[in-house]
Amino acid sequence: MDTASSSKPETSLLLNSLPKELPAEFLKDITDGFSPKRQLGRGAFGTVYRGTLTDGTEIAVKKIGSGSLVTPDKQFQNEVGNLMAVRHDNIVKLVGYCYEMKKTVVEHNGKYIIADTVDSLLCYEYMRMGSLxxxxxxxxxxxxxxxxxxxxxxxxxxxxxxxxxxxxxxxxxxxxxxxxxxxxxxxxxxxxxxxxxxxxxxxxxxxxxxxxxxxxxxxxxxxxxxxxxxxxxxxxxxxxxxxxxxxxxxxxxxxxxxxxxxxxxxxxxxxxxxxxxxxxxxxxxxxxxxx
The missing domain is CATH 1.10.510.10 (Transferase(Phosphotransferase) domain 1)
Incomplete structure (x- = not known):
């Protein structure tokens, strides 16, 4: 949980202009491939990384853990829409998300098969004061x-x-x-x-x-x-x-x-x-x- 501050850093024009649905590759790039050096914290539902945009603005990118439940695309986007609509001084603002299906080769019962996997990520304002x-x-x-x-x-x-x-x-x-x-x-x-x-x-x-x-x-x-x-x-x-x-x-x-x-x-x-x-x-x- 992030602390609320009466002097939140100003949101950059670039952050405001970002598309709400962001490509997984873009989020991978701004976090240096989800580098451990950029890790801000880890919770039950995923790991949070610090991402840096081209103008130097930082955002927090939460990569949903692979062991968590996979939410259907429509339900995921509805939940994201609800989170983005929330405006409260004590709630960190959600600024974007990623939900991408892809084909991955995995081993199953001694054989290699092609399976569908999902990249699920949430992007929040970066709070410089850090975690509570x-x-x-x-x-x-x-x-x-x-x-x-x-x-x-x-x-x-x-x-x-x-x-x-x-x-x-x-x-x-x-x-x-x-x-x-x-x-x-x-x-x-x-x-x-x-x-x-x-x-x-x-x-x-x-x-x-x-x-x-x-x-x-x-x-x-x-x-x-x-x-x-x-x-x-x-x-x-x-x-x-x-x-x-x-x-x-x-x-x-x-x-x-x-x-x-x-x-x-x-x-x-x-x-x-x-x-x-x-x-x-x-x-x-x-x-x-x-x-």
Whole structure:
């Protein structure tokens, strides 16, 4: 996830004039053949590279991992269209994409055959401040006011919860794919998808930003239960007051609320997780007097 900035770099005229559907060869060229030296990060669904246009403008090129699901062309383009339509200060702008079918010779059961493969890539504005995780963990210069602003910004426009709204019929998948350490237990073990799925991931992110403690993202702890239990036991009001003795009463209340929200979001029982509207209201202070 990229940090939002009040002074985003200006988008170049070349970037604005680029066709939205970009050739795979073009994206390969501007990333030096997807060179490891240009790698910005790696996630469950692909690897991100820094691409440089002819006028020096940089963009982030996400190459969808070969192990991820291949989305049909029409569905992929519809999803890209939705992403391009999004305009929000806390969401990195999608500026282009690539979806190219090609024939490739592969080995199958001891024989070489010609198979259809797909190059799927997404292109985003390049954020010079880098990933959020570059700033929130110790040693960090972020004060509490900045951390709280980041948390509120993330929650004001968030994922599946905003798209689905109220609870709907659950879905299931046999293809469990996601970032290590951020998967809700019901998704990890049962392939269950619902509106509370990304609330779990949001809760872990809130916990990380609030405490400055890193989710280890271990294959042995895909739901980060060790981090959750550590925060549940250690981050008491006494610990908060002791660690942040310089904060005023209002800031301490904000911090306490963020810990509470984070822990509610990562409840093992998905039905106990709060809806995004409740989280936003609580962060705005509208529910504090009801505690």
């Amino acid at each position: 995780e570059n700033h929130i963990f110790a040693p960090s210069t972020l004060d509490w006011a900045t951390r709280f602003k980041i948390i509120k910004g993330i929650c004001q426009d968030f994922g599946l919860s905003r798209l689905f709204g109220a609870e709907q019929t659950r879905m299931h998948t046999l293809n469990v794919v996601g970032a290590h350490g951020y998967m809700a237990p019901e998704y990890l073990y049962r392939g269950e998808i619902s509106t509370q799925l990304d609330i779990y991931s949001l809760g872990l992110l809130i916990i990380e930003i609030t405490t400055g403690e890193r989710n280890p993202r271990s294959k042995d702890d895909m739901s980060a239960r060790n981090l959750v239990e550590n925060v549940r036991q250690s981050w008491t009001i006494e610990h908060i007051v002791s660690k942040y003795s310089s904060l005023d009463a209002n800031s301490l209340q904000q911090l306490k609320v963020c810990i509470e929200i984070g822990l509610q979001c990562v409840e093992t029982d998905r039905k106990k997780r709060p809806p995004i509207e409740h989280i936003v209201n609580k962060l705005d202070g509208r529910l504090w007097d009801k505690q």
